[in-house]
Amino acid sequence: MSGDLLHVVTNDDISDGRRRFGRFIIWGSAAVLAAVAAAQSAQLAGWTDFGFSNWRPTLYAYVLWSICVCWAQVLIRGEQGKRVLFVLPAALFVVSLTVFPLLFGLVIAFSDWNLSSPNGRQFNGLDNLRQMWSDPFYWNALLNMVWYVIAILVEYAIAFGLALALNAQIRARKFFRVAFLLPLMLSPVAVSWMIGKSMLELRFGPISRFLRWLGWENPSFFGDPVTAKITIMLMDAWTYIPFMMIMILAGLQAIPKELNEAAKVDGATGWKSFWEVTFPLMLPVSITAILIRIIFKLKLADVVINVTSGGPGGATDTVTSFIFREYRDRSNVGYGTLLAMVYLVLIVIFMTVLMKLSARWTRPQT
Amino acid sequence: MSAQIFHDGEADRAYRARFWLGRGAVYAVLIFWAIICLFPIYWTATTSFKMAPNVMKGNMIPWVDYDPSWIGWKSLGLSPDTIGAESTVRAEFLKRFANSAITALVSSTLAVVLGSLAAYGLSRFSYRFAWMKNDDIGFFFLSQLILPPVVLALPFLVLYKELALLDSRIGLILLYTLTVLPIVVWIMRDQFASIPTELEEAALVDGLSIWGAFLTIILPIALPGMVAAFILSLVLTWNEYFFAALLTSTHANTLPVMVASQTGSQGISWWSMAALSFAAILPLIVIGVVLERYIIKGMAAGAVK
Numbered sequence: 027m028s029g030d031l032l033h034v035v036t037n038d039d040i041s042d043g044r045r046r047f048g049r050f051i052i053w054g055s056a057a058v059l060a061a062v063a064a065a066q067s068a069q070l071a072g073w074t075d076f077g078f079s080n081w082r083p084t085l086y087a088y089v090l091w092s093i094c095v096c097w098a099q100v101l102i103r104g105e106q107g108k109r110v111l112f113v114l115p116a117a118l119f120v121v122s123l124t125v126f127p128l129l130f131g132l133v134i135a136f137s138d139w140n141l142s143s144p145n146g147r148q149f150n151g152l153d154n155l156r157q158m159w160s161d162p163f164y165w166n167a168l169l170n171m172v173w174y175v176i177a178i179l180v181e182y183a184i185a186f187g188l189a190l191a192l193n194a195q196i197r198a199r200k201f202f203r204v205a206f207l208l209p210l211m212l213s214p215v216a217v218s219w220m221i222g223k224s225m226l227e228l229r230f231g232p233i234s235r236f237l238r239w240l241g242w243e244n245p246s247f248f249g250d251p252v253t254a255k256i257t258i259m260l261m262d263a264w265t266y267i268p269f270m271m272i273m274i275l276a277g278l279q280a281i282p283k284e285l286n287e288a289a290k291v292d293g294a295t296g297w298k299s300f301w302e303v304t305f306p307l308m309l310p311v312s313i314t315a316i317l318i319r320i321i322f323k324l325k326l327a328d329v330v331i332n333v334t335s336g337g338p339g340g341a342t343d344t345v346t347s348f349i350f351r352e353y354r355d356r357s358n359v360g361y362g363t364l365l366a367m368v369y370l371v372l373i374v375i376f377m378t379v380l381m382k383l384s385a386r387w388t389r390p391q392t
Numbered sequence: 393m394s395a396q397i398f399h400d401g402e403a404d405r406a407y408r409a410r411f412w413l414g415r416g417a418v419y420a421v422l423i424f425w426a427i428i429c430l431f432p433i434y435w436t437a438t439t440s441f442k443m444a445p446n447v448m449k450g451n452m453i454p455w456v457d458y459d460p461s462w463i464g465w466k467s468l469g470l471s472p473d474t475i476g477a478e479s480t481v482r483a484e485f486l487k488r489f490a491n492s493a494i495t496a497l498v499s500s501t502l503a504v505v506l507g508s509l510a511a512y513g514l515s516r517f518s519y520r521f522a523w524m525k526n527d528d529i530g531f532f533f534l535s536q537l538i539l540p541p542v543v544l545a546l547p548f549l550v551l552y553k554e555l556a557l558l559d560s561r562i563g564l565i566l567l568y569t570l571t572v573l574p575i576v577v578w579i580m581r582d583q584f585a586s587i588p589t590e591l592e593e594a595a596l597v598d599g600l601s602i603w604g605a606f607l608t609i610i611l612p613i614a615l616p617g618m619v620a621a622f623i624l625s626l627v628l629t630w631n632e633y634f635f636a637a638l639l640t641s642t643h644a645n646t647l648p649v650m651v652a653s654q655t656g657s658q659g660i661s662w663w664s665m666a667a668l669s670f671a672a673i674l675p676l677i678v679i680g681v682v683l684e685r686y687i688i689k690g691m692a693a694g695a696v697k
Contacts, residue, residue, distance in 0.1 A: 112513025
């Protein structure tokens with residue numbers, strides 16, 4: 027194979043028998059898989075009864091087939107097969123755990139399937155799509171996601187400021203770094219109790235007390251839509267600012283000191299040297315950090331589910347928390363899956379555009 | 393002491409003043425943010441020792457404002473006087489704790505093993521699966537990061553029901569491995585790319601096989617990166633709530649699900665919630681303080697090329 031970074035010359039001496047055996051275990055295990063799957067399908071269709079209680083046998087046959095495929099690589103292709111073995115297990119794992127469920131999800135998405143009803147799955151064509159079209163709560167949740175994503179810019183500014191402060195010559199840097207990192211380590215569910223339910227509690231919570239002391243008569247954090255949204259944004263920012271901060275800090279530390287010194291010699295003040303030297307140099311890191319942050323933000327759910335459950339009136343709903351409730355309340359798998367699929371399509375389009383744009387921005391300008 | 397003869401010039405003194413002012417501002421920002429980060433943890437820890445009146449009065453400092461008692465921990469069965477006695481709450485808590493620990497540890501290990509192998513292969517050899525070359529395969533792994541959990545959740549719910557994997561640890565472990573795998577691949581690809589290939593070439597000349605060279609030469613060098621990836625995965629899987637809430641009910645509940653189920657009920661006593669939350673976050677606080685270096689290393693990987 028050409029293009030390998032690691033050049034190895036090996037003489038493989040693979041006998042015909044070994045090759046045949048390799049092919050045999052692949053096809054043999056595939057046949058076993060097909061036979062088991064067929065038998066189970068037959069039972070499902072009600073033709074015969076093999077006494078299966080669930081689909082586990084098919085799963086085991088599939089695992090067996092996967093192992094045989096990996097093993098046969100070495101048997102058939104020798105040295106080359108051993109190299110394939112590095113990537114193949116992970117690839118098989120990911121493919122079987124995402125591609126198959128996604129395809130299955132597509133089937134579910136176009137059906138009416140209430141898990142608690144005895145009717146089982148019923149294909150209902152585009153009904154779910156029509157229902158989605160006229161579901162104001164879903165569109166509202168999508169709109170909220172836009173707001174949540176925009177809030178990342180503020181988080182980014184704060185994270186950058188903190189990274190600059192940490193990068194300055196300070197004492198006890200390790201203490202500050204650990205302290206700043208801790209919010210990221212805490213589970214969002216615990217955070218939603220710690221902050222959302224107890225510290226923001228209207229009568230006794232320390233934050234409400236503090237705000238009352240500052241002069242806000244009746245602090246209410248989840249009373250009206252705008253404040254509720256901002257409160258959720260703040261709580262989410264609290265957990266994830268360390269993440270951006272650390273990436274930016276790593277970027278700052280990679281900038282050679284000479285550049286800032288040169289700027290200083292040339293007479294740039296602190297402000298100017300930041301905007302004309304540091305910030306442009308940090309652009310690639312910043313964009314990576316923001317992109318990853320957006321990906322994480324699009325999954326935001328835990329805090330919303332546990333603190334507001336989307337209230338008041340859906341003002342804090344994210345798509346994930348909305349689908350979660352939709353399933354909890356009506357246990358309708360079909361509609362929820364369709365909403366999730368639409369969301370996935372939107373995300374993929376959005377992220378692709380964003381990555382294309384950012385690739386253009388970070389390209390060295392001549 | 394005699395009077396000082398030499399003085400800084402006017403301009404220098406102004407500069408010094410500005411320097412100290414800037415210094416003070418930096419420290420002010422740092423201390424302010426440190427308080428924001430640490431106060432909720434402090435609040436949770438102290439609240440677990442507060443009786444109801446102390447909570448209502450908003451007392452903050454133990455021994456000064458109020459007398460701490462083990463009230464929150466007693467309700468969990470973890471205080472000094474209840475630790476010996478039978479306690480259903482404690483049994484429940486320990487079961488959830490064990491579930492969380494097992495799923496997090498096993499799935500992180502699995503992800504690090506699978507991810508490191510894949511990352512090593514991608515950084516050393518060129519592959520071609522159908523139309524996909526190395527970059528495409530790498531992107532395929534990373535693109536899983538974009539996939540929101542909610543898309544997989546409901547199909548998995550149905551599949552697991554058919555496979556009798558619902559409410560089982562194995563089911564959770566598989567999904568968690570899937571969610572952290574892209575992060576591991578991302579960190580490890582960086583790590584392996586920084587190791588020169590001459591090392592393996594020398595090992596191969598000396599008669600080791602590819603796998604032998606990987607296991608004996610490369611792995612020890614890449615170990616810090618693997619630790620970083622492992623700890624990041626551990627943090628993410630320990631805290632995961634969404635899948636656990638959907639896919640488990642009685643046997644395989646993890647700690648976040650238990651915490652969340654307690655918050656739902658109204659009129660829950662603050663001290664016991666505080667104790668429960670604090671017990672849930674304590675392992676990660678310890679990890680964060682002790683292994684901070686690795687976590688930062690892991691997150692910084694890929695940020696700086």
